[in-house]
Amino acid sequence: MTFDAEGELRMxxxxxxxxxxxxxxxxxxxxVAKLGPDLSAVMTLVSQRAQALTGxxxxxxxxxxxxxxxxxxxTGAVQSHLGLHLSRATSLSGMCVRDGMVLRCDxxxxxxxxxxxxxxxxxxxxxxxxxxxxxxxxxGVLKVMSERVAAFSTDDLHILGLxxxxxxxxxxHATRFESSELxxxxxxxxxxxxxxxxxxxxxxxxxxxxxxxxxxxxCVLILDxxxxxxxxxxxxxxxxxxxxxxxxxxxxxxARKDDTVxxxxxxxxxxxxxxEDRVGxxxxxxxxxxxxxxxxxxxxxxxxxxxxxxxxxxxxDATELEALLDTADRAMYAVKRARTTRA
Numbered sequence: 001m002t003f004d005a006e007g008e009l010r011m012x013x014x015x016x017x018x019x020x021x022x023x024x025x026x027x028x029x030x031x032v033a034k035l036g037p038d039l040s041a042v043m044t045l046v047s048q049r050a051q052a053l054t055g056x057x058x059x060x061x062x063x064x065x066x067x068x069x070x071x072x073x074x075t076g077a078v079q080s081h082l083g084l085h086l087s088r089a090t091s092l093s094g095m096c097v098r099d100g101m102v103l104r105c106d107x108x109x110x111x112x113x114x115x116x117x118x119x120x121x122x123x124x125x126x127x128x129x130x131x132x133x134x135x136x137x138x139x140g141v142l143k144v145m146s147e148r149v150a151a152f153s154t155d156d157l158h159i160l161g162l163x164x165x166x167x168x169x170x171x172x173h174a175t176r177f178e179s180s181e182l183x184x185x186x187x188x189x190x191x192x193x194x195x196x197x198x199x200x201x202x203x204x205x206x207x208x209x210x211x212x213x214x215x216x217x218x219c220v221l222i223l224d225x226x227x228x229x230x231x232x233x234x235x236x237x238x239x240x241x242x243x244x245x246x247x248x249x250x251x252x253x254x255a256r257k258d259d260t261v262x263x264x265x266x267x268x269x270x271x272x273x274x275x276e277d278r279v280g281x282x283x284x285x286x287x288x289x290x291x292x293x294x295x296x297x298x299x300x301x302x303x304x305x306x307x308x309x310x311x312x313x314x315x316x317d318a319t320e321l322e323a324l325l326d327t328a329d330r331a332m333y334a335v336k337r338a339r340t341t342r343a
Contacts (some may be wrong), residue, residue, distance in 0.1 A: 018031060019294040021053050032163060032166050039185035040196045042170040043073035046142070050163045051076045051240070054156040056144035057124070061132070061167065062086070062093050063140035065307075072186050072198045078122055078145065080322055083202030091115045093141045096129045100138045102131045102157060106150040126151045130164045134171040134182060142167060189263040191241060194249035196327075200262035204272055204321060207260075211314055218274060218314040220280040222328040223251070225267040226306040235301060238329050243300045246306060250291040254284075269307075281311050308336035 001155030002318045003067065028049045035041045043061040064071040068085040071078075088094030092114045096103045105111045105127050107120035119125070124145040132140040146295035171182060187199035195203070204220065211218045225247055244267070251261045251269060256309040260272040275281045288309060295302040310332025318324040 030071050031157035038190045041140050045072045046163050047075040051339045053159050054144045059144045064097045096141045097138045100131050125149050128152045130160050190265050197264045203260045220312050220328045221271040222310045222332045223269040223307045228267040239298045246296045254287045285309050
């Protein structure tokens with residue numbers, strides 16, 4: 001094979017790769033349209049696709065909130081950092097918002113613009129950051145990260161720019177020009193109106209930090225609706241959506257003013273509450289169970305609701321966020337298994 005032939009094959013492979021990536025962007029655009037005004041879901045979807053298309057270890061959408069940049073969507077290796085706060089003044093993301101320019105860092109250990117401690121915490125060495133614009137204002141960034149030095153190319157930068165435009169368009173349509181809606185849309189579940197996964201993680205981080213300083217206890221509840229699939233199968237998906245909404249309403253009714261109630265996704269919900277001890281946590285679990293004693297009516301059809309609930313208390317059961325959630329999740333599944341066995 002001649003040198004020219006080899007070069008032609010490389011060029012052809014490069015062109016095919018570029019075309020495949022552009023097709024994936026187009027497919028993402030179609031998928032974003034299907035999500036409608038659910039801005040949180042859009043940000044998560046675009047983060048996932050941006051990560052895959054650039055070969056990144058993770059991707060995030062950060063929104064500028066006060067003096068901080070906050071992870072409102074996070075995928076890949078940085079998913080557990082959802083809700084993380086960075087300083088706008090000392091981070092590359094904050095600089096991107098301030099200047100409205102695409103920024104690239106090839107080595108976080110050598111780049112004076114970055115928050116080096118935050119980079120080490122997340123485990124990244126290089127990143128691309130592009131601005132997210134809403135109503136002519138830069139409100140956040142889309143960022144991809146790698147544990148490798150100089151991991152991203154100019155083509156990656158182009159792809160990330162296209163992805164950021166998808167989120168910007170979703171922001172435009174979701175908020176109908178009202179900037180005050182942006183935070184709500186990004187942090188709340190559209191079906192139930194409850195806090196979403198991103199806001200839940202944010203508030204849990206803050207609660208745990210406060211509890212460590214004040215030597216207090218925090219309880220996390222993970223709740224799973226029992227029998228949502230049979231409701232969908234028997235009465236239809238409109239009834240399933242109604243069940244999810246009613247479930248959220250009843251959780252809110254028994255929640256105290258300072259509690260956080262969230263829908264994490266699907267039929268999974270969660271709550272954060274301050275407690276003095278395990279007795280107080282179990283008392284709240286009983287109040288939730290009692291809230292589901294009565295069925296609710298959907299199109300004149302009574303539908304029963306119940307929940308499997310798992311609890312974990314900081315610092316008794318775990319001292320770190322992920323371990324605390326895992327403990328509560330395992331406790332919830334133990335309750336669900338026990339109910340299935342009795343049935």
